[in-house]
Amino acid sequence: MTERRSVVAIRHVAFEDLGLIAGLLDPDAFDVAYCEAATDDLSHRSIRAADLVIVLGGPIGVGDARLYGFLSEEIALIESRLTRGKPTLGICLGAQLMAAALGERVHAGRVKEIGWGSVSLTPDGMRSALAPLGGFDAQVLHWHGDTFDLPRSARRLAFNANYDNQAFALGRNALALQFHLEADARQLEEWYVGHTVELTAAGIDINRLREASRTNSAQAQHLARAVFGEWLAGLFPEEMMRGAGEHARSA
Template structure:
């Protein structure tokens, strides 16, 4: 059985819609909660897929959260070996850092639902189902630079760097395509202080989740399914 390891930073920012899809495709899913015990040894029994999830800390905050040093080392180890990896929000920023790119505060928050502008490469990528204007969930105040050798796939007016890919094996998403919007209340409670500071009402996000939840779930399945197909194809070529 294939294995998928998710690095989780807060309990409610989990694999969401991606978890049942992974299970359908034969992955045994397990979590490592940040700061609780040591990360898996990068030279040991590595999972077939690593997913690095979001969280409310910064990708450059290792002086305050020392476990990030080990996380970055694990990401560098896997990326150097072209082992499959998906990064979401904080996870995407950590991937960018692991590849030598910068991450910095934007000076404003991007929280709420809004469509992506796909680059020409993005229009021919696994993100193509999002090119129809379906609004995705944004929830961040930092932005990664696109690493050297990576391909920028999408942006928004507030955040031009929303996604990048490295080959078929590594995908970084600044937005939360994985979020199960039927559980939006967990996000609203968990990030209540951030929402209040940004002047964003729970009512607005709740309404957005209700309006876009079905379309986003369909788009998420299409995007993640296409990306996992690419991983499987690459693995098949490597073993042929």
């Protein structure tokens, strides 16, 4: 039996999980495990040496390290992986932690972005796995109030009217997304409950957000498969091909 690649997802709250990414990681090709950031040992070799680490979102920020000491450990882990060129994907808080690990400032943004909207791609973004987001009707889920300065060694991939830095890449092995391309609209009911205080404080109409999520559900699944599928195929071509072959034979 061919050895599977190890994938560790660092999770900050239970309901912000791999979402649509999970379906791309065929169990015949990938061994997927969750690491709970607040309670697990972030220095463990199984995380440091994993073939891929995915740092997920959460309701805290990089500036909260004084209250949540594990954030400093998380930044050190990410810095170690990026320095060694180990494949790393950061989403929302994960992207901010990647920027911090690269020595850049993470700070409060001009506005809080919560809801579905577009991003614009830079020329580098158009040549990257994010290219499908360049379609005129492509929508992603924004859910953040903080942002980051672009790391000097990184390539800016996406922006919008509110934030100059919505995505960046470091080489071919590291990708940071400020937005939630992984969000499964069917599971967002858990987000609405878990983030109800934030949503209320921001004046977000949950019913309108729920309806927008339903409207964008099919497109979100397509975009997630296209973007993450392309990025993963660049890292693990044999494993992604193996998974695709297994799906084709079982169809």
